[in-house]
Amino acid sequence: MTSQSLSSGNNRLRSISTMLGRINFIVVPLLAAILGLLVGAVIILLLGANPVEAYLAMAQGAFGTPNALADSLVKAGPLLFVGVGTCIAYRGGVINIGGEGQLVMGALSATTVALALPGLPGWLLIPLALIGGLIGGGVWAGIAGALKARFRVNEVLSTVMLNAIAVQLMNFLLRGVLIDPTELANAIRIPQTQRFPLAADLPRLVPTRLHLGIAIGVAVAILVYLLLWRTTVGYRIRAVGLNLFASRYAGINVNRYQVLAMTLSGALAGLGGAVEVLGVNHRLFTDGSATGFTGNAGFNGIVAALFGGLHPIGTLPAAFFFGALLVGANSLQRTVQVPSAFVTTLDGLVVIFVVASQRWSRRSAVTKAGAATAEQLGHTPTPPGPLVEAAAVPHDAGGPPDSAAPQEAGR
Amino acid sequence: MISELFTLPVVVGIIASGIRIATSYLYAALGETFGQISGVLNLGVEGIMLVAAFAAYYVVHQTGNLMGGLLLAMLVGALMGLFMAFISVTLKAEQGISGIGLYLFGLGVSDVLFRVTIGTPLPINGFPNLQLPVLSSLPVLGPIFFNQNVLVYGAFLLVPVTWFVLNKTTLGLKIRAVGQTPEAADSLGISVAGVRYFTVTLGGALAGIAGASLSIAILNVFQSNLTSGQGFIAVALVYFGAWKPTRVMLGALLFSMVIALQLWIQTLGIPLPSDIAGMLPYVLTIVALVLAARQTITQPTALTKPFEREQ
Numbered sequence: 001m002t003s004q005s006l007s008s009g010n011n012r013l014r015s016i017s018t019m020l021g022r023i024n025f026i027v028v029p030l031l032a033a034i035l036g037l038l039v040g041a042v043i044i045l046l047l048g049a050n051p052v053e054a055y056l057a058m059a060q061g062a063f064g065t066p067n068a069l070a071d072s073l074v075k076a077g078p079l080l081f082v083g084v085g086t087c088i089a090y091r092g093g094v095i096n097i098g099g100e101g102q103l104v105m106g107a108l109s110a111t112t113v114a115l116a117l118p119g120l121p122g123w124l125l126i127p128l129a130l131i132g133g134l135i136g137g138g139v140w141a142g143i144a145g146a147l148k149a150r151f152r153v154n155e156v157l158s159t160v161m162l163n164a165i166a167v168q169l170m171n172f173l174l175r176g177v178l179i180d181p182t183e184l185a186n187a188i189r190i191p192q193t194q195r196f197p198l199a200a201d202l203p204r205l206v207p208t209r210l211h212l213g214i215a216i217g218v219a220v221a222i223l224v225y226l227l228l229w230r231t232t233v234g235y236r237i238r239a240v241g242l243n244l245f246a247s248r249y250a251g252i253n254v255n256r257y258q259v260l261a262m263t264l265s266g267a268l269a270g271l272g273g274a275v276e277v278l279g280v281n282h283r284l285f286t287d288g289s290a291t292g293f294t295g296n297a298g299f300n301g302i303v304a305a306l307f308g309g310l311h312p313i314g315t316l317p318a319a320f321f322f323g324a325l326l327v328g329a330n331s332l333q334r335t336v337q338v339p340s341a342f343v344t345t346l347d348g349l350v351v352i353f354v355v356a357s358q359r360w361s362r363r364s365a366v367t368k369a370g371a372a373t374a375e376q377l378g379h380t381p382t383p384p385g386p387l388v389e390a391a392a393v394p395h396d397a398g399g400p401p402d403s404a405a406p407q408e409a410g411r
Numbered sequence: 412m413i414s415e416l417f418t419l420p421v422v423v424g425i426i427a428s429g430i431r432i433a434t435s436y437l438y439a440a441l442g443e444t445f446g447q448i449s450g451v452l453n454l455g456v457e458g459i460m461l462v463a464a465f466a467a468y469y470v471v472h473q474t475g476n477l478m479g480g481l482l483l484a485m486l487v488g489a490l491m492g493l494f495m496a497f498i499s500v501t502l503k504a505e506q507g508i509s510g511i512g513l514y515l516f517g518l519g520v521s522d523v524l525f526r527v528t529i530g531t532p533l534p535i536n537g538f539p540n541l542q543l544p545v546l547s548s549l550p551v552l553g554p555i556f557f558n559q560n561v562l563v564y565g566a567f568l569l570v571p572v573t574w575f576v577l578n579k580t581t582l583g584l585k586i587r588a589v590g591q592t593p594e595a596a597d598s599l600g601i602s603v604a605g606v607r608y609f610t611v612t613l614g615g616a617l618a619g620i621a622g623a624s625l626s627i628a629i630l631n632v633f634q635s636n637l638t639s640g641q642g643f644i645a646v647a648l649v650y651f652g653a654w655k656p657t658r659v660m661l662g663a664l665l666f667s668m669v670i671a672l673q674l675w676i677q678t679l680g681i682p683l684p685s686d687i688a689g690m691l692p693y694v695l696t697i698v699a700l701v702l703a704a705r706q707t708i709t710q711p712t713a714l715t716k717p718f719e720r721e722q
Contacts, residue, residue, distance in 0.1 A: 043520075043523075047523070047527060095507050095508075097507070097511065147697070147700075147701065151700075151701045151704050151705065152704045153697070153700045153701055153704050154650055154700070154704075156454065156507055157643075157646065157647040157650060157696075157700060158697055158700065160640070160643045160647070161647070161693040161694075161696050161697050162693075162697075164640055164690075164693045165690050165693045165694060168686045168687070168689045168690040168693075169686070169690070171686040172684055172686035172687055175684070175686065176684070289636070290636070290639065290640070291636075296515075299511060299514075299515060302508070302511065303512075303515075306508060338523070339522065339523045339526040339527065341518075341519050341522035341523045341526065341635070342519060342523050343519070344515055344516075344518050344519030344522065345515075345516055345519030345520050345523060346519070347515045347516075347519065348458070348512050348513065348514070348515030348516025348517070348518070348519055348520075349512070349516055350512075351508065351509070351511060351512030351515060351516075352498060352504075352509055352512035352513065352516065355498070355504040355505055355508045355509045355512060356498050356502040356504045356509065358504065358505070359502055359503055359504065
């Protein structure tokens, strides 16, 4: 029995259970995160520190003063861009693990623009540099998308390789053509660019380190929500992610939309990289390591997206939460002598618990909606996320060929 | 200077270090092969390798006991594999992302433990080179194949062993059945979950050896993020090798030879920027993946798909 044969009374039932499902999407990840923090507390205990003291120190460091709060927001920036990009990719059924490389390529492109056009006024230079970031990240992810579409190369693997290549490319350029000319006179050449022209600085919003980039991030999250749920393109991306075969059957060019989802998600990560260099350091530098510039934001952004239920709006508070976690980690080291690498551990635990718990948020939502069968869950490449919201959206009038997508209707 | 690359001692040196470098990739990739053939993608190999590498290094640093370090690394790896199995088999979590979680966890835990206990990357005495009698004095072949440490020999022995287990034993048949048609395997009374628990735990133990081979046999040191992406490369090698142990070995050798070549290019002072040389292995891996994907590969049908009984 499919939901298509159900009466309108059942439709109301379904919308109620959809609501229940939505609550589950919030409650279950929260419980999972708390569980992760509890396991983290055990680890802190084993390290010989007081977990209550440690978590209080983290909270104080992340929210205690207006400056701390601003720092948490700034730290959340790259996570937000990567996270919102992750939402697009996963909704389209492609897994983008390449946030690290895309952040780097976006930052490199923005850096090149900012240094190449020093005479331009800010209102022109900043948008150009940001567009540079979009293109840099988009192209980098597009490579992985094209490799998947054209040669069936697994995108998880290609994006991981592209991460490593991007970092090497950055190191190469920062030691070579992009190096600060004044470093050339020094015995030890620090691999960094010169400071960007002042016109390229993202304006600060309040007298803290909070800059315009964060506001751009919030706007991007809203735009991506509108893209995914209010446009034909977004509808098709989600249809492809929900059921590849049904979408192909319905006449959607599956390859094109997967490449598009990948490219868009990389472009946003690239924008995140651009915002980071233009808003925080005003120059690009490297310590040679893989995570020197990104600080693992390419992975943490995925975590934030997952935590936010793979929904751009949900990703907003999630990115803030993880940004605060990162800022708090610094005071962890200062006050209770727990190495700040502990926060990576905590990240990992939260990811594991949140992913593992999706079984419950997904199952309860799906079974209550009474539509998707276990068989569909087992055999379609479903993104690990809320499937039900698609059911709440009627077929868009704008896409007649797609509205026949049977699986979409079934949910 | 380029011509220096082609002198006999240098070529022998490149091949010998290539074989040594292949060790950690082999353990990790062969372990991953077991899991993937049974239908589970464990993307957390990197994290397992890191924690195990630290565990082995810690034991050797404190006691000098090499076997003790290796055993602890295996145990730690097996436990983390068991954990991954619980998440992906019992809780049916999305495997790619839970693997990333396990990676972040391992990256953080190994770093924290290292900073709290030892803190500075002090070199240790790892497994010594084992010169096989007679064979090691052969010209050319001797220094390449028969003057390596015991973990290197073990890695290459593991290739035929893996092939044998997967293709010639009942256990191997069960593993493949569970990865191809879990429904059929289930109806024949094979425990799909049981087999997958076994393979992922075994893969974890092998990833543990892979980590230990770095910290107590090849590099003989530990530092934060010691493995720097090797676990991910190992997963890629399994795809490249089309789930066949011998092809996985060829992939690992190809990859590690390129790394060895790149290291020798640095040593000989050939003017190729180190960052560009450092890209080579990764570019090569992508090219290899493209080539591998062009053939019709029989990917385990149930790979990354949790098993759900009907009704």
